[in-house]
Amino acid sequence: MKKKMNGFLLAGLAITGLLTAAILLGTVWTPYDPAAMSGSEKYLAPCLQHPFGTDNFGRDILSRVMKGAGTTFFIAVLTVLIGAVFGTAAGALTGYFGGIVDDVLMRLNDALTAFPSILLALVVISLMGPGKTYNVVLALGLVFIPSFARVTRTAFASARDVNYIKSARLMGASSGRILLVHILPNTMNVLLPSITIGFNNAVLAEASMSYLGVGATPTDASLGYMLSEAQGMFGRAPWYALCTGAVIVLLVFGVGLIGEGLQRREGGVG
Amino acid sequence: MKKRLTAFLLAALMCTGLCACGSKAESPSQSATAPPASSTESANKAANAVTVGIAQDLDNSLDPHKAVAAGTKEVMFNVFEGLVKPTSNGDLIPAVASNYTVSEDHLTYTFTLREGAKFHNGDAVTAEDVVYSLKRVAAPTETGVVQVEALSIMADVAAVDERTVAITLTEPSNEFISYLTVAILPADYTEQDTKPVGTGPFTFASRSAQENIILAKFEEYWGQKAYLDQVTFRIIENAEGLLMGLQSGAIDICSHLTTTQVSQLSDSEFSIAQGNMNLVQAMYLNNAVAPFDNVLVRQALCHAIDRQMILDLAFDGYGTLIGSSMYPAFGKYFDDTLTNHYAYDVDAAKALLAQAGYPGGFDMTITVPSNYQPHMDTAEVVVEQLKAIGVNAVIQPVEWETWVSEAYVGRNFQATLVGVDASTMTARALLERFTSTYSKNFINYNNAEYDALFAQAQACYDDAEQTALYKAMERNLTENAANVYIQDLADLVAVRKGLTGLEFYPIYVLDLSTVRYEG
Numbered sequence: 034m035k036k037k038m039n040g041f042l043l044a045g046l047a048i049t050g051l052l053t054a055a056i057l058l059g060t061v062w063t064p065y066d067p068a069a070m071s072g073s074e075k076y077l078a079p080c081l082q083h084p085f086g087t088d089n090f091g092r093d094i095l096s097r098v099m100k101g102a103g104t105t106f107f108i109a110v111l112t113v114l115i116g117a118v119f120g121t122a123a124g125a126l127t128g129y130f131g132g133i134v135d136d137v138l139m140r141l142n143d144a145l146t147a148f149p150s151i152l153l154a155l156v157v158i159s160l161m162g163p164g165k166t167y168n169v170v171l172a173l174g175l176v177f178i179p180s181f182a183r184v185t186r187t188a189f190a191s192a193r194d195v196n197y198i199k200s201a202r203l204m205g206a207s208s209g210r211i212l213l214v215h216i217l218p219n220t221m222n223v224l225l226p227s228i229t230i231g232f233n234n235a236v237l238a239e240a241s242m243s244y245l246g247v248g249a250t251p252t253d254a255s256l257g258y259m260l261s262e263a264q265g266m267f268g269r270a271p272w273y274a275l276c277t278g279a280v281i282v283l284l285v286f287g288v289g290l291i292g293e294g295l296q297r298r299e300g301g302v303g
Numbered sequence: 304m305k306k307r308l309t310a311f312l313l314a315a316l317m318c319t320g321l322c323a324c325g326s327k328a329e330s331p332s333q334s335a336t337a338p339p340a341s342s343t344e345s346a347n348k349a350a351n352a353v354t355v356g357i358a359q360d361l362d363n364s365l366d367p368h369k370a371v372a373a374g375t376k377e378v379m380f381n382v383f384e385g386l387v388k389p390t391s392n393g394d395l396i397p398a399v400a401s402n403y404t405v406s407e408d409h410l411t412y413t414f415t416l417r418e419g420a421k422f423h424n425g426d427a428v429t430a431e432d433v434v435y436s437l438k439r440v441a442a443p444t445e446t447g448v449v450q451v452e453a454l455s456i457m458a459d460v461a462a463v464d465e466r467t468v469a470i471t472l473t474e475p476s477n478e479f480i481s482y483l484t485v486a487i488l489p490a491d492y493t494e495q496d497t498k499p500v501g502t503g504p505f506t507f508a509s510r511s512a513q514e515n516i517i518l519a520k521f522e523e524y525w526g527q528k529a530y531l532d533q534v535t536f537r538i539i540e541n542a543e544g545l546l547m548g549l550q551s552g553a554i555d556i557c558s559h560l561t562t563t564q565v566s567q568l569s570d571s572e573f574s575i576a577q578g579n580m581n582l583v584q585a586m587y588l589n590n591a592v593a594p595f596d597n598v599l600v601r602q603a604l605c606h607a608i609d610r611q612m613i614l615d616l617a618f619d620g621y622g623t624l625i626g627s628s629m630y631p632a633f634g635k636y637f638d639d640t641l642t643n644h645y646a647y648d649v650d651a652a653k654a655l656l657a658q659a660g661y662p663g664g665f666d667m668t669i670t671v672p673s674n675y676q677p678h679m680d681t682a683e684v685v686v687e688q689l690k691a692i693g694v695n696a697v698i699q700p701v702e703w704e705t706w707v708s709e710a711y712v713g714r715n716f717q718a719t720l721v722g723v724d725a726s727t728m729t730a731r732a733l734l735e736r737f738t739s740t741y742s743k744n745f746i747n748y749n750n751a752e753y754d755a756l757f758a759q760a761q762a763c764y765d766d767a768e769q770t771a772l773y774k775a776m777e778r779n780l781t782e783n784a785a786n787v788y789i790q791d792l793a794d795l796v797a798v799r800k801g802l803t804g805l806e807f808y809p810i811y812v813l814d815l816s817t818v819r820y821e822g
Contacts, residue, residue, distance in 0.1 A: 252683075
């Protein structure tokens with residue numbers, strides 16, 4: 034196994050790194066106040082002062098994208114975190130111990146995957162009340178648990194009966210130690226790509242939800258919310274939709290490349 | 304390996320398509336039902352027909368005595384008439400009745416029915432139909448709702464002879480006549496829900512749910528007959544779909560457009576008519592909830608909002624500023640001196656806040672029904688302007704049904720940005736809602752002087768005196784800063800070139816009887 038850089042990883046890291054830098058910068062500094070409106074600067078096409086142009090309120094779109102990408106990024110990271118932690122825990126327990134718990138949890142899992150994830154998230158949102166960012170995180174996080182559980186369960190189940198685990202068990206290692214120290218590191222080659230793919234799905238899911246008007250609120254606009262705003266003025270300010278859409282594409286594309294690169298480096302399924 | 308990369312690229316492409324997805328859902332059906340632009344246009348013109356785009360389907364029942372949605376009344380105005388009907392300049396003219404007299408004591412109204420007034424089914428309108436209709440609308444429907452509560456003052460409705468109807472009241476009311484715009488229906492007819500029959504200039508032809516409703520010219524109309532032979536109202540539930548319908552030629556007329564939408568239409572194809580929406584757009588404040596139970600805080604907010612800036616930013620300068628719960632279309636009731644009662648003055652606002660005990664401002668939530676883009680846009684500007692006085696506002700977008708149940712009925716909100724309209728052409732329709740005991744007083748306005756003024760206005764039969772009382776009520780709302788009044792929104796209607804004659808009404812209706820092709 035050669036653990037070295039490859040083109041995918043490099044390109045992915047470059048794109049994601051740039052975007053992350055812009056997002057981090059956006060938390061402390063943006064070219065303009067992203068909320069500042071100006072009647073005289075409405076619908077300006079991209080120019081030197083406003084590289085991404087301005088919107089219907091004369092707000093600088095670049096500044097808004099920097100802030101908005103931050104909201105989207107924040108939601109996606111938390112979502113994946115919830116999905117990965119709880120999903121892996123569920124997958125590890127069911128995969129390693131098996132039995133009736135495994136059957137019940139996995140059938141439940143099957144049932145959950147039968148619904149389109151966006152639909153499920155919409156249900157959760159409507160139960161908890163819309164318009165709050167942390168509700169979006171919770172809803173999406175819940176929806177992401179099953180896919181992580183499935184992936185890790187397979188890895189843990191197949192590791193259960195291999196020799197080094199058997200010997201660890203004979204040596205008297207506790208189940209917790211076996212799960213965390215012995216098996217978990219060996220599932221990284223499937224877990225890491227899942228995380229990157231999960232991140233991408235989370236970005237798109239958040240964008241779709243905000244686009245549908247149940248995600249982020251206008252006051253802390255995310256990329257998806259901005260996209261839905263942009264749709265109404267596509268004929269008058271096409272740059273709004275294009276610039277916002279392009280950032281979503283880059284965010285997803287960059288992390289996607291990282292996932293691909295990692296998988297190749299690990300020599301996993303290619 | 305290659306495959307994966309392609310998959311990523313595909314995914315990437317798909318999300319660029321995201322922004323177009325919403326309207327895409329609309330396009331298949333559109334292309335399936337609508338022939339190409341030029342042919343529809345000429346076909347419509349040749350058939351002397353127009354297609355009107357509307358943003359929502361009508362109520363399940365087309366029965367005018369059951370309809371609740373403003374959108375339904377807007378369309379069915381072309382089909383139904385009352386004893387009297389409103390004109391485009393806000394007057395009431397006799398319709399099904401040709402004239403009426405009022406007794407000395409204001410308790411008996413005697414209507415003479417119009418010679419030649421006919422229902423769409425060919426029957427002449429008789430006194431019996433009128434008695435039936437008025438009694439029906441004053442009684443609760445199956446759902447237990449009384450459509451027109453103001454008609455409950457009717458003691459009796461009786462047919463004097465074939466062509467004369469007498470209505471007696473339990474108490475005098477000089478607004479009674481404006482409620483007689485309620486539809487007159489044939490007495491023995493049971494299919495109003497699905498095949499409505501009225502007396503208006505258009506007859507109901509057909510309806511296909513979520514798709515369209517078609518009206519046809521009524522050849523035996525008593526008055527000026529409609530110019531068009533057929534009008535199709537096409538239901539297109541998203542704004543982009545409506546815009547595309549106009550651009551592609553599938554729609555000839557569409558009202559309630561935003562300035563952004565209008566700017567995307569070509570000048571050579573459409574003329575834009577501008578009227579008013581006839582609603583009181585305001586940031587309605589829950590007067591029972593802190594900090595808005597303090598009049599100083601409410602006044603501070605009024606000073607902190609630059610309304611002209613709202614029009615410039617969110618509405619391209621369109622709209623009419625207002626200062627109380629009354630809009631200009633009401634003519635004599637509208638008091639223009641209230642419009643600029645609160646000048647935009649950040650320092651005055653800050654001083655008032657400090658005086659009220661909030662020198663550093665406060666946090667607040669503005670609930671906005673998210674399906675109304677104009678209100679959402681206004682709220683965004685308001686949030687930005689409130690920052691200047693240290694008030695940190697957040698917008699909570701909610702669905703319309705949630706807004707109705709939580710904010711309007713439940714009164715569970717802090718501030719909400721919406722437009723309130725009048726169901727009839729009476730000042731009472733706008734002002735009664737702020738009396739302390741009224742069931743629709745959703746802002747919990749509680750002002751003894753206001754209640755007293757309303758009681759006086761109801762007991763007053765002199766028109767000038769009553770008008771003065773209503774104006775005093777408006778002033779009361781303004782001085783106590785009951786709400787942060789903003790504007791009466793502009794109503795922009797796109798009309799295809801070649802069509803003419805569209806008139807605006809002071810109420811929410813779209814009259815097509817005057818629309819015609821030029822030449």
